Amino acid sequence: MIGKLTGTLDDKNPPQVIVDCHGVGYEVFVPMSTFYNLPELGVKVTLLTHFVVREDAQILYGFATSQERAAFRELIKISGVGPRTALSVLSGMSVADLSQAVTLQEGGRLMKVPGIGKKTAERLLLELKGKLGPDIGLPSSMASDAQGDILQALLALGYSDKEAAAALKALPKDIGVSDGIKLALKALAK
Incomplete structure (x- = not known):
């Protein structure tokens, strides 16, 4: 309209x-x-x-961006998530952060948004899986499983989202998980 x-x-x-x-x-x-x-x-x-x-x-x-609007439209398709809740999610985290949380299945990050409880976070992770792809803010480097595993390992080791994402960008796209973790740790140690 x-x-x-x-x-x-x-x-x-x-x-x-x-x-x-x-x-x-x-x-x-x-x-x-x-x-x-x-x-x-x-x-x-x-x-x-x-x-x-x-x-x-x-x-x-x-x-402000087409990515925000596309994410909003995906959110309101989910049963029990209305426009107000979708607006709250987008106010609490960027589209890239939402995409990353869904890719890595991190419900805790979603529960930090006011009004999102454990059940709603789990429903969001389930329903949005595969729907917030590269065209909605997820960097293409995060699309592969190996890249996601490397990122998850770096986050588990205590590195921030920014540090881990920066280390991932420096890695070759076709690198394996164990080699990727080693190279990322070397880059982060500098």
């Missing part, structure tokens, strides 16, 4: 913004990742949108 809004940012009141499009102010709910990257009031802004029509309301959700 409404796929994109371009207009002047009229008001910001988290998680809602008002975008003035030629005299018509659209109320748009945005995740905090989008909210923090918005310009100041009175500046032109473009948001990709998802329009939800319910019995009692018509609500517009806005996103």
